Amino acid sequence: MSETLNREGLLKAYRIMRTIREFEERVHTDFATGEIPGFVHLYAGEEASATGVCMHLTGADYIASTHRGHGHCIAKGVDPVGMMAEIWGKATGTCKGKGGSMHIADLSVGMLGANGIVGGGGPLICGTALAAKIRGTKDVGVCFFGDGASNQGTIFEAMNLAAVWKLPAIFVAENNGYAEATSSKYSVPCEHIADRAPAFGMPGVIVDGFDFFAVHKAAGEAIKRAREGGGPTLLEVKLSRYYGHFEGDQQTYRAPGEVQTLRETKDCLMQFRRRVTADGEITDAQLDAIDGEVKTLIDDSVVRAKADPKPAPAELLTDVYVSY
Amino acid sequence: MARKITYQQAINEALDQEMARDPRVIIMGEDNAGGAGAPGEEDAWGGVLGVTKGLFHKYPGRVLDTPISESGYVGAAVGAACNGLRPVAELMFVDFIGVCFDQIYNQAAKFRYMFGGKAETPVVIRAMYGAGFRAAAQHSQCLYNMFTHIPGLKVVVPSNPYDAKGLLIQAIRDNDPVIFLEHKVLYTMEGEVPEESYTVPFGEANVAREGDDVTIVAFGRMVNQALTAAAALQKQGIHCEVIDPRTTSPLDEDTILESVEKTGRLVIVDESTPRCSMASDIAGIVAQKAFGALKAPIEQVTAPHVPVPFSDALEDLYVPSPARIEAAVTRVKEYR
Ligand SMILES: Cc1ncc(C[n+]2csc(CCOP(=O)(O)OP(=O)(O)O)c2C)c(N)n1
Ligand SMILES: [Mg+2]
Numbered sequence: 001m002s003e004t005l006n007r008e009g010l011l012k013a014y015r016i017m018r019t020i021r022e023f024e025e026r027v028h029t030d031f032a033t034g035e036i037p038g039f040v041h042l043y044a045g046e047e048a049s050a051t052g053v054c055m056h057l058t059g060a061d062y063i064a065s066t067h068r069g070h071g072h073c074i075a076k077g078v079d080p081v082g083m084m085a086e087i088w089g090k091a092t093g094t095c096k097g098k099g100g101s102m103h104i105a106d107l108s109v110g111m112l113g114a115n116g117i118v119g120g121g122g123p124l125i126c127g128t129a130l131a132a133k134i135r136g137t138k139d140v141g142v143c144f145f146g147d148g149a150s151n152q153g154t155i156f157e158a159m160n161l162a163a164v165w166k167l168p169a170i171f172v173a174e175n176n177g178y179a180e181a182t183s184s185k186y187s188v189p190c191e192h193i194a195d196r197a198p199a200f201g202m203p204g205v206i207v208d209g210f211d212f213f214a215v216h217k218a219a220g221e222a223i224k225r226a227r228e229g230g231g232p233t234l235l236e237v238k239l240s241r242y243y244g245h246f247e248g249d250q251q252t253y254r255a256p257g258e259v260q261t262l263r264e265t266k267d268c269l270m271q272f273r274r275r276v277t278a279d280g281e282i283t284d285a286q287l288d289a290i291d292g293e294v295k296t297l298i299d300d301s302v303v304r305a306k307a308d309p310k311p312a313p314a315e316l317l318t319d320v321y322v323s324y
Numbered sequence: 325m326a327r328k329i330t331y332q333q334a335i336n337e338a339l340d341q342e343m344a345r346d347p348r349v350i351i352m353g354e355d356n357a358g359g360a361g362a363p364g365e366e367d368a369w370g371g372v373l374g375v376t377k378g379l380f381h382k383y384p385g386r387v388l389d390t391p392i393s394e395s396g397y398v399g400a401a402v403g404a405a406c407n408g409l410r411p412v413a414e415l416m417f418v419d420f421i422g423v424c425f426d427q428i429y430n431q432a433a434k435f436r437y438m439f440g441g442k443a444e445t446p447v448v449i450r451a452m453y454g455a456g457f458r459a460a461a462q463h464s465q466c467l468y469n470m471f472t473h474i475p476g477l478k479v480v481v482p483s484n485p486y487d488a489k490g491l492l493i494q495a496i497r498d499n500d501p502v503i504f505l506e507h508k509v510l511y512t513m514e515g516e517v518p519e520e521s522y523t524v525p526f527g528e529a530n531v532a533r534e535g536d537d538v539t540i541v542a543f544g545r546m547v548n549q550a551l552t553a554a555a556a557l558q559k560q561g562i563h564c565e566v567i568d569p570r571t572t573s574p575l576d577e578d579t580i581l582e583s584v585e586k587t588g589r590l591v592i593v594d595e596s597t598p599r600c601s602m603a604s605d606i607a608g609i610v611a612q613k614a615f616g617a618l619k620a621p622i623e624q625v626t627a628p629h630v631p632v633p634f635s636d637a638l639e640d641l642y643v644p645s646p647a648r649i650e651a652a653v654t655r656v657k658e659y660r
Binding site: 038095097116154316317 | 362363364365395419420458460461628630636637641
């Protein structure tokens, strides 16, 4: 099964992945009714990446996320109820309804924010890693970014800086094959994003992002190396997004049946279930029970989000500065 | 022959006609076509909101999709302009200026002066701006004032489909770097637009409505908010003159000053945050050059000094509304 995860750990990982999936599918459904405002980018299909990485992290480790941030948030321990309210623009949201889907953040659990600026997180994670290094803790910083973002100057600069300063930073390139409607086959001229790692003098690792166990293992090694002073790693996770770039995207650039085939053959939740139930240590019934609990949680989060108040007008002018 | 098309179609048509007329015109940006390297449809997007749709097939090799490398491709557009092309680079959301500003403000904007008048950099940077899409703090800003601040850049803020087409054609033919800013809420606005090619000159304001009582100067989407307010005020017997400068750099000071000489009362409507804004800029110009004509303090109706909020409840308060414009006009009208 897994070398490092006991039964409890496996059930936890499953619960996180299932929570992300349920959350995203629910947002997808509700967005279609026109009730959810703004731009929403869903993480469904990519759950094994956020979960496989974040299972190794403590509350003192930081992550920086992307516009497709819901999965990273949930995996890092942000409360899904507050997240749902945030997406609905409510005062009870994680960011009081001021940030929305693209800006969910919870610094109290080491979640430095989803990000509306592609590549925005790389330098920030160098900073959290630098702080950990200077303070002499064993904490790490993880920057999640996409194949599209891998071409952004900030990401190149951040990887170089992390290598130069030997920072406890992990760069997780989530290669889902597309940046908006552009294939990574076009925008990334080398074969793999991880091929760029040696140019920065850091290890580059490629992992199957549908396989939780593969991600968990590879991330564990990179994070351990970083905690022990071994410097940064570039981890490329190959995966796919199940929905459009954003909700409303017609996805005519994709091959017909592309997503359906992946869902049927490689889905991370399906593979996980098959693997952990194979030796009988975990039963289908246990996993089904988690499915039910997660569904209740997400249903409840939507009921609450709908009923919650919008931010009061006075909120428009607050929170710009600490003092002014 | 004029017919009704949208602001978005007007922009597409301007690009189309200029690409047909001048082989030196190329366009580039993220998903300006879409589908590059992908198994499905080519020109799948035609821009994130479809503004450049159809040009990819019509002008082979002249619609370039870019990696997400704004500093790289915006700078490349600047360099190509130095070497004989007339590139139109699209920045998608103007908020992304942060990752590529150097190539614009230290490079393109400064060449002509720094090089002793020898350089010409005929590049256009298109970007959408403005609040109203519930797109939150990093996708909703109104930054024309930032570009206006920089000598060497021309800055265009069309408020309607007719101006959008004529100003974009002018921008492409202009020999200086031009920042062309499209308000995302206006993309669906319809208006009469001639089918044939035409230009709207820079630095010439449009008097969108004539009146004797109060001058309203407004930019971009705010012109339409001001016209809505002016129509309501008319019913109360207050006659507003609404001036749309159309370009913030160059700025048609004369039209503004002449109007203030006539009305003696000025309201400026600006979607930007108030500090170092077009509103404060114009207030300064009028206070200096038409002080004697003023019968009331100048009113500035702007966004508050805060980032753009996500929740509709807050965003609707953020954007200057016709009601706030009416209130400001009433205050300056009643001032003695
Ligand atoms: C600096 C910047 N440029 C462009 C965009 C517009 N944009 C948002 S997401 C995106 C594609 C990102 O692709 P990728 O990094 O592969 O992440 P994915 O969406 O696949 O998760 C683009 C171009 C942006 N938000 N910020
Ligand atoms: Mg991608």
